[in-house]
Amino acid sequence: MNIEKIKKDFPILERKIGLNDLVYLDNTATTQKPLQVVEALKDYYFQHNANIHRGIHTLSEEASEMYDNARKTVAQFINAIYPEEIIFTRGATESLNMAAFSWGIPNLKKGDKILLTGFEHHSNLIPWQIVAKNTGAELKFVKIGSAGIVDMTEFKNALTPDVKLVCVAHASNVLGTILDIKEISKMAHAVGALVCVDGAQAVPHMPVNVQSLGCDFYSFSGHKMLGPTGIGVLYVKKSVMGQMVPFQFGGGMIKEVSLTDASWADAPEKFEAGTPDAAGAIGLAAAIDYLTALGMDKVREHEIELGKYAIEKLTAIEGIKILGPLDPEKRTGLISFYSEKVHAHDIASVLNSFGVAVRSGHHCAMPLHKELGLPATVRASYYIYNDFSDIDKLAEGVKKALTMLS
């Protein structure tokens, strides 16, 4: 990939932080937006804006067609069979809440188990805690090995016949660990459980094919893959959609309404009550076009190279410990690390003074940090516009932080 050329599409990367050039390494939290995405939003708002599926005037028809095409673009990107399997949401969090409230609550009962890993993001943990409280089902967790890898034999053993749903991240937002979803789906289906995947840290970084993964639900956020904030996706396999009930009600999702009752439109409209974020969906489609033009295989290769380099650089710094697998092929585009002597926030603060933006804290994975006995970690996450020099600046900054503060 031609990183110099890619960088030119992202005006924010020309920014200074104080006197330093910005080195943006907080892509797991959110990515920057290319001109092409902002132009798509501008074109939509300046040329086509109208409420979709509600008017017969030209603008409404144009906006509706653009929104429907965005759904097709998303379906194609993750290789869903039908565009109707794509429900637009506000982001991965809302997608997972939808799976929990639209499928979990009506389908689970006392005695059922929901299987998760110990490294789930709060967005793929708390909704299931609420489901458990509401249905009497119980949560069960697969242990994570010391290298941050989930052992498939452990997984298989945990898949007892009472497990009705497996909810796992495709890639951990702290350890970087990539899970073998294809294998998990096979094992889960063998005991009759459905599989709900949190793909927030996978779809932006690697080719994802929901048919080949075999999962039943798959969630992700547009803003983590060059798209706008406020748009996300819940993929639901067509054969499972009939088991779901809407969890939001109002305009746009109905077939017939009387003063005392209502019936629902077909999916996916049934699950998209109210005026949808048409601009967001169109912006997400532009982001997907951008990534598709680069090639998701190339994106993945680039991140493996950067990961390899970052692991070498960071492990060479005395006192720095890296979380998760050390094999770059086994992780997505992020590295979390810590020092026993200097707090993560202090390292991040020193890095910021050199223009390097990283995240520090528990990264919405408090149970994992508690399990590891760490109050916080630093997370550097790279994407298509980062290069080796960004990793050099990260490593230099970390060294300086340790020298200044330990």
Ligand SMILES: Cc1ncc(COP(=O)(O)O)c(C=O)c1O
């Ligand atoms: C693994 C994972 N799941 C879910 C989410 C929630 O995404 P959002 O805040 O976009 O809804 C995140 C965000 O960081 C994440 O990393």
